[in-house]
Amino acid sequence: MIDISQDIHSLTEFKRNTTEFLQRIKQTKHPLVLTVNGKAELVVQDAESYQKLLEAVELLETLKGIKLGLEQMQERKGKTAGDFFNELFDKLDSSQ
Structure with missing residues (x-):
C-alpha cells in the first residue's frame, strides 16, 4: 500500500538518491510513485x-x-x- 506522506517523490530526487530509495523499497515492500513536474508518472516496485x-x-x-x-x-x-x-x-x- 502506498503511504502518501513517504512514498511519493520526484524523479529528480529518485535519481539523486537511488540507492537509498531502493533500500527503502526492499525493506518496506511499498511501491514508490515518482513525479515529473508535480504529476505522477512512474511507479517503482520491488520484484517480489x-x-x-x-x-x-x-x-x-x-x-x-x-x-x-x-x-x-x-x-x-x-x-x-x-x-x-x-x-x-x-x-x-x-x-x-
Whole structure:
C-alpha cells in the first residue's frame, strides 16, 4: 500500500538518491510513485511485490471467468460438457 506522506517523490530526487530509495523499497515492500513536474508518472516496485501483484491479478481474472461461466450456466447459455467434448473430438478427428 502506498503511504502518501513517504512514498511519493520526484524523479529528480529518485535519481539523486537511488540507492537509498531502493533500500527503502526492499525493506518496506511499498511501491514508490515518482513525479515529473508535480504529476505522477512512474511507479517503482520491488520484484517480489510485483510478482505477487501479477499473481493476484491472474487469480482475479480466473475468478471472473468462473463467475461468468456460472452465470451463463444458470441462464442456460453455453454447452453441456458432453456436447463440448463431442465437438472437440469431432474437430480433432477431422483435422487428422
